[in-house]
Amino acid sequence: MIRTLLKDVPPGTIDGPILFHEHLSIRYPLTKALADAQGRPVPVSFSDDVDLMVAETKAAGADGVRCIVDGGHPDMDRDLAALKRIAAESGVHIVASGGFYMQRNYPAEIATRSADQIADELARDARAQRLGAFGEIGQQGGVLTDDERKVFTAVALAQARTGLPVFTHNAYTGVRAANPPVPMDAALKQLDVLEAGGADVKHVAIGHVCCLDDPKAEIARQLAKRGVFVGFDRVGINAIIPDEKRVAMILAFLEAGLVDHLLLSSDFANGRSLKKNGGPGIGLTVTAFAPMLAKAGVSDATLRHILVDNPRRFLAVVPI
Numbered sequence: 001m002i003r004t005l006l007k008d009v010p011p012g013t014i015d016g017p018i019l020f021h022e023h024l025s026i027r028y029p030l031t032k033a034l035a036d037a038q039g040r041p042v043p044v045s046f047s048d049d050v051d052l053m054v055a056e057t058k059a060a061g062a063d064g065v066r067c068i069v070d071g072g073h074p075d076m077d078r079d080l081a082a083l084k085r086i087a088a089e090s091g092v093h094i095v096a097s098g099g100f101y102m103q104r105n106y107p108a109e110i111a112t113r114s115a116d117q118i119a120d121e122l123a124r125d126a127r128a129q130r131l132g133a134f135g136e137i138g139q140q141g142g143v144l145t146d147d148e149r150k151v152f153t154a155v156a157l158a159q160a161r162t163g164l165p166v167f168t169h170n171a172y173t174g175v176r177a178a179n180p181p182v183p184m185d186a187a188l189k190q191l192d193v194l195e196a197g198g199a200d201v202k203h204v205a206i207g208h209v210c211c212l213d214d215p216k217a218e219i220a221r222q223l224a225k226r227g228v229f230v231g232f233d234r235v236g237i238n239a240i241i242p243d244e245k246r247v248a249m250i251l252a253f254l255e256a257g258l259v260d261h262l263l264l265s266s267d268f269a270n271g272r273s274l275k276k277n278g279g280p281g282i283g284l285t286v287t288a289f290a291p292m293l294a295k296a297g298v299s300d301a302t303l304r305h306i307l308v309d310n311p312r313r314f315l316a317v318v319p320i
């Protein structure tokens with residue numbers, strides 16, 4: 001079953017693209033808690049207007065999208081009631097997620113709790129709130145802080161206890177310089193921690209790998225060979241790295257026979273990209289990026305495998 005907010009859904013009945021990392025309810029980068037701590041006013045977010053998000057999600061449905069995984073949780077001001085409304089009124093399945101984002105967003109109690117205690121809390125919340133994934137689980141800089149390492153371990157434990165899939169966030173900056181630079185192997189280090197915590201690699205997606213300028217997709221290939229999904233989940237964000245480079249990396253990845261390990265999404269978090277504002281909308285992975293892959297020679301059958309079959313397998317769990 002895929003655990004959506006409204007009901008458990010047999011994966012085979014979701015007969016169209018699934019976007020595994022988007023944001024339909026988020027305040028970023030300045031959340032309420034961070035604004036309060038800094039004595040600044042709470043900024044407006046594009047997703048505050050839930051009617052608008054219903055309309056935009058419905059439009060993504062018209063573009064062919066059948067299911068969207070929201071990558072937020074409370075420390076990103078994700079509003080579960082808003083997601084439920086969007087799911088009920090848009091006709092698009094919504095999977096909500098649990099977890100913690102990155103060091104600067106952590107509530108104070110992360111510092112004093114053990115990984116085991118955090119895992120218990122994550123598993124309990126997931127059951128109580130019908131969460132269908134843990135994500136996005138992130139790190140602020142190129143190297144995990146002690147607290148971030150603890151959260152990654154806790155999420156691995158919670159994955160093993162619930163079966164729910166996990167997806168991650170890292171700090172890769174693509175063609176832009178970072179100071180200090182983000183190590184190329186940051187994604188591999190995340191997997192090291194998740195594996196050590198007992199996570200099932202078949203339900204792990206290491207995210208933002210498309211934000212690493214790695215023309216031959218060497219890091220992506222190393223990840224896939226360890227059994228995980230590789231998230232090319234910031235498609236359309238050309239300011240980090242142009243989509244043409246993402247297409248070239250995907251071709252190298254597919255050439256290596258790793259099609260079963262690829263997931264696509266756009267990490268939608270920018271009001272300017274809404275259809276209302278003249279942007280491509282939440283379905284841009286399907287309407288704008290997939291056609292680039294098709295033009296580069298990727299067949300319709302392969303595209304369907306990447307957009308439909310792979311995320312079904314990633315999300316499908318035995319209900320708990």
Ligand SMILES: [Zn+2]
Pocket residue numbers: 136138168169170208267
């Ligand atoms: Zn992210």
Ligand SMILES: [Zn+2]
Pocket residue numbers: 021022023071136267269
């Ligand atoms: Zn995200």
